[in-house]
Amino acid sequence: GAVVSQHPSRVICKSGTSVKIECRSLDFQATTMFWYRQFPKQSLMLMATSNEGSKATYEQGVEKDKFLINHASLTLSTLTVTSAHPEDSSFYICSAPRREGWYEQFFGPGTRLTVL
Amino acid sequence: AQSVAQPEDQVNVAEGNPLTVKCTYSVSGNPYLFWYVQYPNRGLQFLLKYITGDNLVKGSYGFEAEFNKSQTSFHLKKPSALVSDSALYFCANTNAGKSTFGDGTTLTVKP
Numbered sequence: 001g002a003v004v005s006q007h008p009s010r011v012i013c014k015s016g017t018s019v020k021i022e023c024r025s026l027d028f029q030a031t032t033m034f035w036y037r038q039f040p041k042q043s044l045m046l047m048a049t050s051n052e053g054s055k056a057t058y059e060q061g062v063e064k065d066k067f068l069i070n071h072a073s074l075t076l077s078t079l080t081v082t083s084a085h086p087e088d089s090s091f092y093i094c095s096a097p098r099r100e101g102w103y104e105q106f107f108g109p110g111t112r113l114t115v116l
Numbered sequence: 117a118q119s120v121a122q123p124e125d126q127v128n129v130a131e132g133n134p135l136t137v138k139c140t141y142s143v144s145g146n147p148y149l150f151w152y153v154q155y156p157n158r159g160l161q162f163l164l165k166y167i168t169g170d171n172l173v174k175g176s177y178g179f180e181a182e183f184n185k186s187q188t189s190f191h192l193k194k195p196s197a198l199v200s201d202s203a204l205y206f207c208a209n210t211n212a213g214k215s216t217f218g219d220g221t222t223l224t225v226k227p
């Protein structure tokens with residue numbers, strides 16, 4: 001099956017710093033990727049849609065200036081949490097659908113961000 | 117609008133007993149339904165999906181789910197639970213690549 005990786009798996013940073021999270025599709029190309037965040041013991045909430053070659057589409061309530069998304073290539077999307085605050089601490093998960101079937105997508109293993 | 121509901125926050129079963137984790141959906145158009153399992157601090161693991169075809173879907177690790185259009189349900193089942201099945205389970209509907217998740221159900225299987 002298709003594989004999606006994320007890096008880093010865990011990151012701890014100080015308040016006010018920026019953190020970059022990478023999402024890669026390892027064996028298929030993805031013109032679109034999705035970023036989710038998950039608070040402890042809660043569900044996954046879609047943050048934004050990352051589009052290769054164009055601007056990301058953000059869900060309502062998600063600050064685009066705080067969560068910068070860059071879809072640099074057909075296999076890489078990055079999420080940068082800028083000026084991180086403790087309330088940004090969360091589990092961030094990306095996913096990428098197969099191009100030939102939008103209903104089937106593959107999830108990365110997630111990145112645990114802790115902001116001190 | 118798409119929504120998925122998992123009415124139970126917690127399901128407790130004894131090892132060896134059958135388990136059911138409930139899911140109902142409300143979607144516009146055809147549903148594309150998935151079940152995932154998540155272990156602590158891990159990503160989502162795919163269990164099974166319903167796209168079209170047979171209403172009874174068999175998936176990984178002995179799990180199965182039945183798509184019921186009239187009841188708009190997609191309950192996850194397993195005939196005999198294992199302690200290692202204890203985890204957080206999510207039901208989801210996917211539309212144009214975007215997934216809408218239920219709130220999750222914590223399954224605890226006791227020896």
